[in-house]
Amino acid sequence: MQYDVIVIGAGAAGLMCAATAGQRGRRVLLLDHARKLAEKIRISGGGRCNFTNLHARFDCYLSANPHFCRSALAQYTPQDFIAMVERHGIGYHEKKLGQLFCDDGSERIIAMLDEECRLGGVDRRMETQILKVSREADGFALDADGGSFRAASLVVATGGLSIPQIGATPFGYQLAEQFGLELTPLTPALVPLTFHVEDAEAFAPLAGVSLEVEARAGKGRFRENVLFTHKGVSGPAILQVSSYWQPGMTLELDLLPDADAASWLEQKAGSEQLISNALAEFGWPKRFAEAWLEREGCNKRLKDLSPKQRLQLAERLHGWRVKPNGTQGYKKAEVTLGGVSTKALSSKTMMANAVPGLFFIGEVVDVTGWLGGYNFQWAWSSGYVAGMHC
Ligand code: FAD
Structure with a gap:
């Protein structure tokens, strides 16, 4: 089946990217191997999702290039995400240090992003194993256990390695290597x-x-x-x-x-x-x-x-x-430090410099936020930016 954009990973960044691209009129397919949508959002912030931080700035992130995240954070700010939360009537409060949490459960954020994807006409398929990804003259071809799919743009949003028991895999890192993109060393972070x-x-x-x-x-x-x-x-x-x-x-x-x-x-x-x-x-x-x-x-x-x-x-x-x-390792870590080297990506679009049409967003990239809503803000910002350019 032919799409304009295929997004792999229906987590925080993937949902934001799919919704943004879909609402621009792109035909989007969102794939995930897990049974449930955005499990990390569900368990985040003790079940209340610390969905952003009012003080998110480039210097609250670790990366081999600390300035890389500036552009995405400026293109889609905490205020932009808060506006979406308010549009959906979701109550929230500041707990401390600029950390915004939902008044009710994290499910509200998942439902909001799901609804935004619906508004963008995103075709979503869960429990789909991706078997092979190849590059073709006019884009990318995916063989998955649910069929074969083609698209001009491929967005990789498969997250990091933490909490493997809810679906984390090294898929995104392996795909980056398949396309010759460098990785920085990976280690568990925000970890006891x-x-x-x-x-x-x-x-x-x-x-x-x-x-x-x-x-x-x-x-x-x-x-x-x-x-x-x-x-x-x-x-x-x-x-x-x-x-x-x-x-x-x-x-x-x-x-x-x-x-x-x-x-x-x-x-x-x-x-x-x-x-x-x-x-x-x-x-x-x-x-x-x-x-x-x-x-x-x-x-x-x-x-x-x-x-x-x-x-x-x-x-x-x-x-x-x-x-x-x-x-305590990836079983207890909130995030993975390191990832797809920012040297390989455009900070303005999140596209791989050497592979037109291939994008990496969210935690799979070598951008890691502090504790306190910074990592979700990176997922929203990088997801939005790729969604605007894919
Ligand atoms: P994810 O949200 O992890 O999404 C990746 C998606 O890709 C998943 O749905 C997964 O199933 C899918 N996937 C993986 N491999 C494959 C594959 N091979 N094929 C198909 N699909 C695949 N950050 C905050 O800012 N605030 C918080 O309150 C917060 N709390 C957290 C609490 C916990 C316990 C943990 C573990 C993390 C928390 N984080 C928090 C960090 C935050 O969850 C992540 O940084 C964020 O989810 C990253 O978004 P992402 O879209 O890049 O990856």
Whole structure:
């Protein structure tokens, strides 16, 4: 069957692209191997879909070329997506830091995009395995288990590798390689970090404890909550910084980001109070204070600290260093860092420079957002841009 555009992947970016192209009058076929539409939107944001971020800017994204996402983000902004959400009467609220969530479930966003595709006359086929993609003189030919399809434009929106149990595959990366496009290294990102056995055992009793910190790794620096788990650390501060962490790197946590620990310890120098009790002032849960001080060999009364020990403790409170031994991998990662090299694509259209008519959008591209609605905004923006040019 002949179409103008075939979009592979009915997730966030693919739906946006298909709807946009369809509403321009293009005959669009949207294919997905999964049974259900946009499973990642469904599970996102704890079921409420953090669908954009009011502060989405190019510097909230990681990429070998950090400027690549500028054009798409300018062509389709958070305000554009919000306007669509409002047009569909979907209630939303800002949770924190510009993060917009649906008042009701994420299904509202899926239904909205599905409706936009319907308005664009998009032909959608789920549970379709794509067996072969080849290039022809006037476009692309696809052999799928539901038949053979042809189109002048082919848009690849198959996402990243995270959460394979709901349909993630390396299909998009393999297709890029088939057409000679470079990939940047792929790693799980926005992912919990794991500790070596002895650290994990030491902190296992703290599983569930959450604390506001500044987490630092490489060039990443985020002020949010850390959550101790049975295997290591998670929570927004860690997920954020995990995108900057690489094996072998030390993770540094400022455990008192609002205080000046050295002056505080100085003021309390003569106190009979146990340090673990005094730290409750900063909202530290007692069991965390005791376990942390125990490991630092410092579980004593404030008056028993020498001036040198006070300085050392202050340093560690502001820069506690721990060496994770890895991440919890794609099973727990929200996204994949890396992907189709931006060098191979036009930032204005998302089309492959060397393969006219072939587009890559969304997470399969080497553009990875911070936690907080940035990744969906990239999916909407890149999907829209390709939809306007395919
Ligand atoms: P996807 O949405 O993953 O869509 C890819 C589609 O391609 C899927 O439908 C898949 O079935 C299909 N596909 C894959 N392989 C094939 C194949 N071989 N053949 C045919 N079809 C194929 N981001 C936010 O901004 N806010 C959030 O609140 C948020 N929460 C998240 C929560 C979780 C648990 C996870 C895992 C991610 C979350 N993200 C969030 C990230 C966000 O979901 C992704 O960045 C976004 O979905 C990427 O969009 P995409 O269209 O590129 O890929």
